Amino acid sequence: MTLAVGLMSGTSCDGVSAALADFQGRRVRLLAYRTDPYPSSLRDRLRAATELKTPELARLNMALGERFAASALRVLRRRAAVHRITVIGSHGHTVYHGPADPIPTTLQLGEPAVIAQRTGLPVVADFRMRDMAAGGEGAPLIPAFDQAVFGDGPPRALHNIGGIANVTLVGRGIAPVAFDTGPGNCLLDALARRLTHGRHAYDPQGRLAAGGRVDQALLRALRSHPYFRTPPPKSTGPELFQERWLDERAGRVWRRRLPDTLATLTYLTAWTIADSYRRFLPVQPREVIVSGGGALNRTLMGHLRALLRPTPVVSIRRYGWPPQAKEPVAFAWLALRAIRRRVNHLPATTGAREACILGAITPGGIR
Numbered sequence: 001m002t003l004a005v006g007l008m009s010g011t012s013c014d015g016v017s018a019a020l021a022d023f024q025g026r027r028v029r030l031l032a033y034r035t036d037p038y039p040s041s042l043r044d045r046l047r048a049a050t051e052l053k054t055p056e057l058a059r060l061n062m063a064l065g066e067r068f069a070a071s072a073l074r075v076l077r078r079r080a081a082v083h084r085i086t087v088i089g090s091h092g093h094t095v096y097h098g099p100a101d102p103i104p105t106t107l108q109l110g111e112p113a114v115i116a117q118r119t120g121l122p123v124v125a126d127f128r129m130r131d132m133a134a135g136g137e138g139a140p141l142i143p144a145f146d147q148a149v150f151g152d153g154p155p156r157a158l159h160n161i162g163g164i165a166n167v168t169l170v171g172r173g174i175a176p177v178a179f180d181t182g183p184g185n186c187l188l189d190a191l192a193r194r195l196t197h198g199r200h201a202y203d204p205q206g207r208l209a210a211g212g213r214v215d216q217a218l219l220r221a222l223r224s225h226p227y228f229r230t231p232p233p234k235s236t237g238p239e240l241f242q243e244r245w246l247d248e249r250a251g252r253v254w255r256r257r258l259p260d261t262l263a264t265l266t267y268l269t270a271w272t273i274a275d276s277y278r279r280f281l282p283v284q285p286r287e288v289i290v291s292g293g294g295a296l297n298r299t300l301m302g303h304l305r306a307l308l309r310p311t312p313v314v315s316i317r318r319y320g321w322p323p324q325a326k327e328p329v330a331f332a333w334l335a336l337r338a339i340r341r342r343v344n345h346l347p348a349t350t351g352a353r354e355a356c357i358l359g360a361i362t363p364g365g366i367r
């Protein structure tokens with residue numbers, strides 16, 4: 001039995017997702033999972049983090065460290081004694097990602113020293129930096145996990161629909177292919193907040209989208225974004241697909257027809273996924289396994305099933321994991337590899353010049 005905890009906070013800024021899992025070779029058993037939502041004030045600060053001054057960023061780093069530590073301790077509660085845990089893998093929260101900058105850089109906050117101090121456990125964090133130091137984009141990191149756990153089977157697409165949506169194609173004899181397909185939940189969340197005057201942080205189960213009609217003219221305007229035609233490797237962020245993009249493409253009318261706009265964007269998200277498979281995957285998957293909070297959006301899942309038919313599209317729940325557990329489990333696995341001094345990325349998918357061991361290790365307490 002090798003137990004590890006993983007912590008993740010993604011571009012949706014919804015909260016800290018934490019998982020406790022047992023790793024035995026390729027086999028992973030999820031023992032506990034939780035997402036601790038952020039209060040709306042913290043969400044707003046995270047969404048505006050690129051505008052923060054250095055002292056505010058430094059404080060945010062510590063505040064997030066406390067939140068990650070609290071989530072780690074909560075996911076452990078009742079499930080496993082702390083002394084049986086080998087390591088915590090913490091992705092942190094990305095406040096800046098600039099792989100194409102003159103000096104490529106990335107910044108994840110959530111101070112690992114705080115997590116190590118509160119839990120007494122070793123923490124591996126800052127995974128993206130090492131990949132960048134080796135000439136990589138610092139992303140995507142999950143494909144190494146996808147390949148290890150799902151790679152020994154038929155061709156399968158692992159699609160994570162978080163704030164941004166990304167895919168990894170794996171299968172026996174296939175070199176993994178991974179890229180961001182485009183928008184995920186970020187813009188859907190913004191529209192749901194606008195439509196409900198802030199009462200809902202997201203479109204629950206996709207019900208709001210189901211109440212609108214897909215606007216074909218708007219859909220055409222949005223589909224023509226060059227990102228969707230750009231071949232991989234490629235990655236994107238929430239900066240590209242936000243309300244300003246709608247203004248640019250469609251003027252301001254979309255604001256007066258919010259249910260239809262939400263319906264259109266939900267459809268667009270599914271369309272970009274299906275379209276990218278046809279354009280860019282070397283083989284079509286036999287199954288699509290959807291993870292991330294987007295798997296809970298029934299309208300989105302319905303569109304995906306219709307667009308990819310006859311390929312089965314299933315939530316990762318089918319494999320026993322709540323949709324938002326997959327990414328924290330992956331970071332627990334990456335951390336285990338790091339402390340065992342084993343390669344934990346696929347340089348071919350990040351563009352790194354050589355394989356390396358990602359992650360900065362903070363020792364645990366003195367036992």
Ligand SMILES: Nc1ncnc2c1ncn2[C@@H]1O[C@H](COP(=O)(O)OP(=O)(O)O)[C@@H](O)[C@H]1O
Pocket residue numbers: 009010011012013014015017161162163164185186188189201202203204205206291292293294296297298323324327
């Ligand atoms: N019950 C639900 N119905 C519809 N969407 C949901 C539901 N629960 C979560 N989500 C969506 O999932 C998002 C969070 O997904 P997550 O995988 O954590 O993304 P990230 O990694 O970007 O934080 C929320 O912002 C929301 O859009």
Ligand SMILES: [Mg+2]
Pocket residue numbers: 008009010011012013014015017162324
């Ligand atoms: Mg999240």
